Amino acid sequence: SQQGEEDPQALSIQEGENATMNCSYKTSINNLQWYRQNSGRGLVHLILIRSNEREKHSGRLRVTLDTSKKSSSLLITASRAADTASYFCATGDRGSTLGRLYFGRGTQLTVWP
Amino acid sequence: DTEVTQTPKHLVMGMTNKKSLKCEQHMGHRAMYWYKQKAKKPPELMFVYSYEKLSINESVPSRFSPECPNSSLLNLHLHALQPEDSALYLCASSQLDTREKLFFGSGTQLSVL
Numbered sequence: 646s647q648q649g650e651e652d653p654q655a656l657s658i659q660e661g662e663n664a665t666m667n668c669s670y671k672t673s674i675n676n677l678q679w680y681r682q683n684s685g686r687g688l689v690h691l692i693l694i695r696s697n698e699r700e701k702h703s704g705r706l707r708v709t710l711d712t713s714k715k716s717s718s719l720l721i722t723a724s725r726a727a728d729t730a731s732y733f734c735a736t737g738d739r740g741s742t743l744g745r746l747y748f749g750r751g752t753q754l755t756v757w758p
Numbered sequence: 759d760t761e762v763t764q765t766p767k768h769l770v771m772g773m774t775n776k777k778s779l780k781c782e783q784h785m786g787h788r789a790m791y792w793y794k795q796k797a798k799k800p801p802e803l804m805f806v807y808s809y810e811k812l813s814i815n816e817s818v819p820s821r822f823s824p825e826c827p828n829s830s831l832l833n834l835h836l837h838a839l840q841p842e843d844s845a846l847y848l849c850a851s852s853q854l855d856t857r858e859k860l861f862f863g864s865g866t867q868l869s870v871l
Contacts, residue, residue, distance in 0.1 A: 678859060687762070687848055687862035688801065733800055745814065746860065748800035 651734060651752045659757050664721040666752040668734030669714075677710055677717050678735045678746070688733065691719075724756045764849050764863035772871050773839060779866045781832040781849030790832040791860065792824060793848040801848055807832060808854060839870045 652667045668677070676695045680688040694701045694710045694717065701708045707720040721728055731751045762783045771777050781790065789808045793801035806814035807826040821843075823835040832849055846867050850860040 680860075680862075685846065685865070685867065687764075687864040688850075688860070689862070690859040693859055745803065745806075748802075750800055 651732070651749045653752060654750065655753045655755070657755045657757065658724060660724060660726055662724055662756075664724050664728070664754055664756070666719045666732055666754070668717045668719070668749055670717075670734075670736045670747075670749075671715065674712075674736045676737065677708075679706075679708060679717075679719050680733045680735060680748070682731045682733065682751075684730075691732075721754075724754075726756050726758045728756050729754060762849055762851055762861050762863035764847075764866055766866060767864065768867045768869075770869045770871060771836065771839065773841070775839075776835070776837045778836065779834040779847055779849075779868075781834075781863055782830055783851040783861065784830055785851060785861065786829075787851035787861070788829060788854045789852045790826060791850040791852075792832070792834050793850060793862075795846045795848060795865075797845075805834075836868075839868075841870050844868055844870045 650669050656664055658664055674696055676693050678693045679691045681691050682688045692701060692703045692706055692708050694708050696712055699710060705722045708717060710717045717734060719732060731753050733751045734749045735746050737746050765780045769777060791806050792804040794804050795801045803816050804818045805824045810826045810829060821838050825833040846865045848865045849863040852858050852860045
């Protein structure tokens, strides 16, 4: 299976601290995406990093990709209580047919005020 | 308009009922998806439509029947479901490229009694 594995499964921090989540995957990819999901709601796309990129920033988000280690990390800086959610990495196999996007198990982030 | 709209938000049905989930997008996306998500698990791909044609069926039981009447609408017809089919059903859409992001609806929380 191509499914990513997030680490840690749960993370609890105070507001203002940084949160780092890691994702590992198994085979070659086109890109790696991170999504956020509030409890019982749909997923929201956060950031996409392509296989030829090593780092990408979007606001308080920083994503890194190491294709040699088949891993990615998502850093949320200066976290807020509103960042409390589940975070999923998702990958599509290089050369895969349309739509086969595999989601990891997710990291549940809790940010305490 | 960057929304994917799903109705209903909640659905309770008996095992002998027939019901339908509906999904609509007006972003001009030609790929649409159904995902199933159990509590505390990642979304699992069920079906993919591209140009209103079914392109991927992830070995989903026939009691789930998808339909794409036009480029903006996606339905999921439900019949003779089992209690283990209770889950959050998510619709998503994207440009016709697996390397691009998915836009998700907020989901239908389905309970089968």
